[in-house]
Amino acid sequence: MTNSGSRWLRWEPHIHAPGTVLNDQFKGADSLEQYLTKIEAASPTIRALGVTDYYLLDTYQEIREAKYRDGRLKDVDLIFPNVELRLAFGTVKGNWVNCHLLVNPEEVDHVEATQRFLSQLTFDAFGDRFNCTPDGLTRLGTKVDGGLSGRAALARGATQFKVSFEQLVEAYRAVEWAGKNILIAVAGSEHDGTSGMRGEAEGAQRQEVEKFADIIFSSSSSQREYWLGRKTSESDIRTRYGGLKPCLHGSDAHDNSKVGAPDGNRYSWVKGGAHFDTLKQAAIDPSGRAYVGVAPPTRATPSQVISRVTIKNTEWAKTPEIHLNPGLVAIIGARGSGKTALADAIAAGCDAASQHLSAASFLVRAGDLLSDSSVEIEWGSGDSSERALLDYEYDPELDGRSARALYLSQKFVEELCSADGVTDALLAEIERVIFDAHPEKDGTFRFDQLLELRAERFRLARQREAAAIVSLSDQIGLEREKRRRIASLKQQIKQKELTVKGLEGDRDKLIVKGSEARAERLTEIANAVEAVRSKVRYFVNQETSIQSLQDEVSAFRQNKAPEALRVTKGSYVAARLDDNDWQAFLLEYNGDVDAALKSKLLTAQKSAATWRGTKPASHPDPNQSYVGTDVDPKSCSLAVLEAESARLQSLINIDTETAKKFGDLVRRIAEENSQIENLKTSLTDAEGAAERMRTLSGERKDAYLRVFGSIISEETVLRDLYKPLVDRLQAAEGTLRKLSFSATRKADVKDWAALGEKLFDLRRGGDFKGKGSIEKWANAHIKHAWENGDVSAIDKAIQRFTDEWQDELMSVANVADADASAYRGWLMRFAKWLFSTDHIQIEYGIDYEGTDITKLSPGTRGIVLLLLYLALDEKDHRPLIIDQPEENLDPKSIFDELVGLFVAAKEKRQVIMVTHNANLVINTDADQIIVARSGHHSPGELPPITYRSGGLEDADMRKDVCDILEGGEAAFRERARRLRVRLDR
DSSP: OOOOOOOEEEEEEEEEOTTOSSSOOOOSTTHHHHHHHHHHHOSSOEEEEEEEEESOOHHHHHHHHHHHTTOOOTTOOEEEEEEEEEEEEEBTTSOEEEEEEEEOTTSTTHHHHHHHHHHTOEEEETTEEEESSHHHHHHHHHHHOTTOOHHHHHHHHHHHOOBOHHHHHHHHHHOHHHHHHEEEEEEOSTTTSGGGBOGGGTTHHHHHHHHHOSEEEOOOHHHHHHHTTSSSOHHHHHHHHSSOOOEEOOOOOSSGGGTTOOGGGOEEEEESOSSHHHHHHHHHSHHHHEEEESSOOOOSOGGGSEEEEEEESOSSBSSOEEEOOSSEEEEEESTTSSHHHHHHHHHHHTTOSSTTOOTTSHHHHTGGGOTTOEEEEEETTSOEEEEETTOOOOOTTTTTTTOSSEEEOTTHHHHHTOTTOOOHHHHHHHHHHHHHHOSOOTTOSSHHHHHHHHHHHHHHHHHHHHHHHHHHHHHHHHHHHHHHTHHHHHHHHHHHHHHHHHHHHHHHHTSOTTOHHHHHHHHHHHHHHHHHHHHHHHHHHHHHHHHHHHHHHHHIIIIIHHHHHHHHHHHTGGGOOOHHHHHTTSOOOSSOHHHHHHHHHHHHHHHHHHHHOOOOOOOSSTTSOSSOTTSOGGGSOHHHHHHHHHHHHHHHOSSHHHHHHHHHHHHHHHHHHHHHHHHHHHHHHHHTHHHHHHHHHHHHHHHHHHHHHHHHHHHHHHHHHHHHHHHHHHHOOGGGGGEEEEEEEEEOHHHHHHHHHTTBOTTSSSTTOSTTHHHHHHHHHTHHHHHHOOHHHHHHHHHHHHHHHHHHHHHTBSSOTTSHHHHHHHHHHHHHHHTOOTTEEEEEEEEETTEEGGGSOHHHHHHHHHHIIIIIOTTOOSOEEEEOTTTTOOHHHIIIIIHHHHHHHTTTSOEEEEOOBSHHHHTTTOSEEEEEEEOOOOTTSOOOEEEEEEOTTSHHHHHHHHHHSBTHHHHHHHHHHHHTOOTTO
């Protein structure tokens, strides 16, 4: 079983005992028994006792004998002298400023040494000089009152003896033993402390007294905040007073009713073992090692603290059971001493080993020798669990969320932050930390899920609008093709009209003289035949289309609508709708389409039949017409018109051959006239193309801008996603402020321009001649709007482009406009390229001191990643196990960046760290140090490994730190320099 390092223990640093030279209110012959019994029964248990008396050590010696000679005070591990002095400074309450000498009792001759030191303090009165010894005090009391002797004279002398502050400082600095073994405490109250100093003593002298002091005796939370630099700043307190000061408080008991019972249960708590070096460490690190209150500070959540690890079924673990501190645990040792073995074992017991193990990990290298080994983890809440050491298969679906600790194994940070560039694994790890730190996860489990949840509607909107742009570009291309055909259509109409005129001349030549009127009527009937045939075709086409539409309706109901519902349900599972709710989303036609189609089909069929008509009965008189002179031929059926055409033709011609030619000419004239009408219809449509193009272009531009509206909305989502973290970073101090997060639009102009260049003949003249000209122009004129502008700015930029350069670009097309089909395809590709937005992406970045993480060195990336783990991973209270976080980091970075982070991290979670770096042990004031050592071993076996632990307050442990860790002594000196404390502490 190992020492678990620095723990919060209750200290009673200021307590008098029966026989105290002044104000002794301990009454009765059994007052000492009552005193000892009350200390033994104190709750919380008193582990260190500062027995106090004025100028003397008599009562201290008596209490010490009661423990070591008589076996009392078994739970009190440390008893030390607290010699109370009166400084020659008065207070507003009419008292004198109290100063206390807290003496290290671990030196064998500490009593004699303290008495020798006290003897150097003198008080001048009555034309004489009195030293601070029992004899001197007694002699002074006799001088004051000649009727006193013995104990009474001693007490009277003690009331009169005042210590010169200057003399105390001079003696303290002159006696080497004092500097090493005495801590100076001064009272901080107005009653008998420095706060009560007034007049000449209030200014510089008060500051000198407080600067000389190591400890302030005060239970005031306001004073504690002040002396820790929280009311001004740490640097201010260090500059003015030489360092931060711990505040301690005792019961100051002068009777048994007050023994171990300070006012308001304001107990003193000191973190470390119950020995004097712990008090020295509290003077070095007041905020981390001293506290006044009913209970010590609560930091890591007990259920999230590993209290004990037991390695089972192994020969190599010679210290199988190790108790762990809830704060910062530093595992140190020489290379190959077993440091990583312990870290791996702890991680395996927490189901945290799998994800981050590297080839250098102990479990991987020694796997063949660990088949029967297991590890048991006991938590601060009392529950425990046991795992096989090799039971660490990684389940990527769980993504480490089931682990009870976070393990950054050896080389893990190095591999993530390798010189080869930022890997997907690094970005994924950064996203995980950001996600875990986010206050609102909306039921998601990963960063990408949360981002998808927030941004999905805008991404879908972007896809819809992008598809609309493609469709509109196709339609504009068709309209542009129509516009290009205007001249051709006019020419065709003119040509057709000339053709009809010639055919009419040919027809007239075949007409028998006297049959001119009949020929004219025949032409009218022939034109009517073509018109009615087009009506028949119209209704037949309508009938076929309606039948196809009926098939489409049936297929939609049977296939498309159910499939669309399935896709929608799959996309919006999080909507949590039940089957009845989803049924309402089944797509259906608005109205009775079956009845409408059936009615329309019947009408089309009837209309087609009506216009076809039936062949009329033959007239016995060939001069009798089938179509009356008062009837519009175009209103007659096709059968009637064909009968009338045959009758007229038979009357006009004599011979069969002539009649056939005449009939052919009549039909050709009718067909040409029909084509002329169709061409005129197409011409009208083509002449309207320009207006339709303007409308479609406006719709396309609106769709293009709506795409950017969606992109900007997604950008806003990302900003909102980061806002809680950004707010925290802006409000933070120190290292955390160096981190920033950004969500920005990025336009890949190079890629966009490269795609465009494939459409043009860049050899031709103009502003876009030569490769790279498009990219250069876009960078100068449109990139800023794409990346930073709002919808209005993007509208102006793209409008400028189309107004100024579209025609020029079209003029250098790499497809000849004479090839109508090829040019039409080119125009569509051009429009799709011009209005594409695929090159616009939303990127979110992490910057460190204004530099994108992708541009940092591997070492600095490692700092950023550790910064995220230690500073932003606030929601993760699990133990953090790190194996050699200093890998690839320079010493200055370790000190400047990591020390403060580890100090802050250990305040809220347990941190277990394997390290070779002295700064990460000493300047973080590690709560527990575990020293790993390995012995000799035979080939094919693991070496025997032992673990010994303690805190920095242990002199032996400090020696190990200096011996094992490179720069250990330098780190201690740096700590002393930084905190402005004496190194011998």
